[in-house]
Amino acid sequence: MSDVTRDATTITGRTRLVAVLGDPVEQVRAPALLNRQFAAEGVDIVVIPLHVRPDDLETVVRGLQRTANLVGLLVTVPHKVDALRLADVRSEAAELAGGTNALRRLEDGSWHADNFDGAGFCAGLIEAGHQPHGTRAVLVGAGGAGAAIAPALLAAGVGHLVLHDTDEARMKEVAGRMDLHWPGRVGTATSPGLRSADMVVNATPLGMRPGDALPFDPAELRPGALVADIIMKPRETRLLRRAAELGHPVLHGEPMLRHQMDLYRSYFGAAR
Amino acid sequence: MSDVTRDATTITGRTRLVAVLGDPVEQVRAPALLNRQFAAEGVDIVVIPLHVRPDDLETVVRGLQRTANLVGLLVTVPHKVDALRLADVRSEAAELAGGTNALRRLEDGSWHADNFDGAGFCAGLIEAGHQPHGTRAVLVGAGGAGAAIAPALLAAGVGHLVLHDTDEARMKEVAGRMDLHWPGRVGTATSPGLRSADMVVNATPLGMRPGDALPFDPAELRPGALVADIIMKPRETRLLRRAAELGHPVLHGEPMLRHQMDLYRSYFGAAR
Numbered sequence: 248m249s250d251v252t253r254d255a256t257t258i259t260g261r262t263r264l265v266a267v268l269g270d271p272v273e274q275v276r277a278p279a280l281l282n283r284q285f286a287a288e289g290v291d292i293v294v295i296p297l298h299v300r301p302d303d304l305e306t307v308v309r310g311l312q313r314t315a316n317l318v319g320l321l322v323t324v325p326h327k328v329d330a331l332r333l334a335d336v337r338s339e340a341a342e343l344a345g346g347t348n349a350l351r352r353l354e355d356g357s358w359h360a361d362n363f364d365g366a367g368f369c370a371g372l373i374e375a376g377h378q379p380h381g382t383r384a385v386l387v388g389a390g391g392a393g394a395a396i397a398p399a400l401l402a403a404g405v406g407h408l409v410l411h412d413t414d415e416a417r418m419k420e421v422a423g424r425m426d427l428h429w430p431g432r433v434g435t436a437t438s439p440g441l442r443s444a445d446m447v448v449n450a451t452p453l454g455m456r457p458g459d460a461l462p463f464d465p466a467e468l469r470p471g472a473l474v475a476d477i478i479m480k481p482r483e484t485r486l487l488r489r490a491a492e493l494g495h496p497v498l499h500g501e502p503m504l505r506h507q508m509d510l511y512r513s514y515f516g517a518a519r
Numbered sequence: 520m521s522d523v524t525r526d527a528t529t530i531t532g533r534t535r536l537v538a539v540l541g542d543p544v545e546q547v548r549a550p551a552l553l554n555r556q557f558a559a560e561g562v563d564i565v566v567i568p569l570h571v572r573p574d575d576l577e578t579v580v581r582g583l584q585r586t587a588n589l590v591g592l593l594v595t596v597p598h599k600v601d602a603l604r605l606a607d608v609r610s611e612a613a614e615l616a617g618g619t620n621a622l623r624r625l626e627d628g629s630w631h632a633d634n635f636d637g638a639g640f641c642a643g644l645i646e647a648g649h650q651p652h653g654t655r656a657v658l659v660g661a662g663g664a665g666a667a668i669a670p671a672l673l674a675a676g677v678g679h680l681v682l683h684d685t686d687e688a689r690m691k692e693v694a695g696r697m698d699l700h701w702p703g704r705v706g707t708a709t710s711p712g713l714r715s716a717d718m719v720v721n722a723t724p725l726g727m728r729p730g731d732a733l734p735f736d737p738a739e740l741r742p743g744a745l746v747a748d749i750i751m752k753p754r755e756t757r758l759l760r761r762a763a764e765l766g767h768p769v770l771h772g773e774p775m776l777r778h779q780m781d782l783y784r785s786y787f788g789a790a791r
Contacts, residue, residue, distance in 0.1 A: 298587035310582020
């Protein structure tokens with residue numbers, strides 16, 4: 248990544264926009280990360296945060312969709328599911344995830360919804376040298392991120408995927424959606440069942456706060472199994488520290504974020 | 520003005536927003552000018568352009584009003600009149616001008632509309648040493664800018680104001696509104712009638728393009744009468760050049776813009 252920066256005084260009447268919608272929105276990193284990249288590439292798009300409460304999402308999005316120089320939206324918690332119905336067209340990744348984190352205007356003026364959580368995770372996995380093809384994976388957490396990572400792992404060729412979530416209804420709903428597309432390759436487990444796994448992914452928020460319990464115990468894993476965490480902050484979660492101590496290869500949350508940013512950049516670079 | 524700049528990578532999730540609404544919007548200078556000033560003052564607000572077509576204005580504004588980190592709106596052509604009805608409260612300047620160029624969220628969540636065209640013009644006038652009090656002024660052009668400058672001149676104490684516009688209905692409507700507030704101090708003229716004026720203001724767009732006719736002929740003025748133009752580009756309009764050649768004091772468009780920016784900055788700095 249270049250060190251070129253962009254002076255906000257270079258925002259002119261010709262600058263195009265991408266808004267990041269969240270509640271809260273203070274924590275979002277996309278403005279800082281993407282603005283630096285767009286500036287380095289000479290792309291006159293600026294990413295701005297927009298604090299939108301759930302009850303206001305539709306009104307705000309309908310308004311933004313009628314502006315002419317907003318090329319797209321990034322969507323974070325808690326809007327990923329609701330924003331999906333505000334698009335006219337949905338990618339398969341978004342449909343399968345049941346949510347969207349990026350929308351853009353198409354050439355005909357209609358709005359397209361996509362989801363890059365899963366693709367970002369898989370790109371980071373492969374970059375780190377872990378080929379998902381034919382592996383047995385366990386995914387802990389079937390919330391928004393888990394529901395997006397599950398289809399991406401299956402599309403990348405994971406041989407068998409076990410979903411685990413303490414919310415049984417949610418777990419079964421996501422597994423059922425996967426089973427329709429990849430019959431026979433998806434299971435669920437009320438306890439993670441880690442012994443035969445080649446890779447275990449934490450897609451729960453456990454590990455963000457210092458006192459959090461482990462989402463699962465890496466001591467149960469067979470030697471050589473990969474432990475991945477999608478948590479970005481802290482970089483070194485208790486889970487990853489414990490897994491590393493036990494000699495397991497680990498994958499941090501950072502590569503997923505970085506690849507997502509690359510995917511967003513291409514997505515909005517192609518927007519009208 | 521400080522030379523401190525702001526790196527757009529400093530736009531974070533905590534940054535608050537002001538959107539400039541126009542159609543077109545490419546020409547607006549507020550983002551560049553205000554972003555530099557906010558950056559110099561350490562105010563974490565960023566001004567962005569939003570291209571909004573007239574049919575979409577209400578939908579877009581209603582959406583923006585429901586966001587939580589947008590502190591206000593700047594409004595330019597052709598939205599100044601229509602945006603006024605989208606506010607809950609209106610300043611006297613906005614009511615008298617019949618349009619708004621700045622709206623902000625009040626502490627109770629309602630939206631306030633103001634208009635700084637007139638105050639910006641008068642501040643520039645006084646700064647240049649021209650006291651409007653007791654003078655006879657002629658205002659050529661009763662469109663959006665003229666309708667905002669007229670009440671500001673009267674509020675600043677102009678003794679008698681003559682309005683001139685080739686659109687007679689518009690001229691009479693603005694003069695009628697002024698006459699209700701300042702009875703007996705406002706007249707209209709189908710030809711400018713410059714002979715007794717102390718000051719003549721061009722508030723028409725004539726002079727923006729090279730081939731434009733003069734809005735009035737400064738040769739008709741008595742010696743020492745001030746000729747003011749609100750056109751920013753070119754800085755030296757044909758009108759001002761001709762007036763200066765004839766020995767008249769002149770006032771450029773720049774001070775009005777600069778004072779408006781100061782007024783916007785205070786207005787949004789106080790926004791919730």
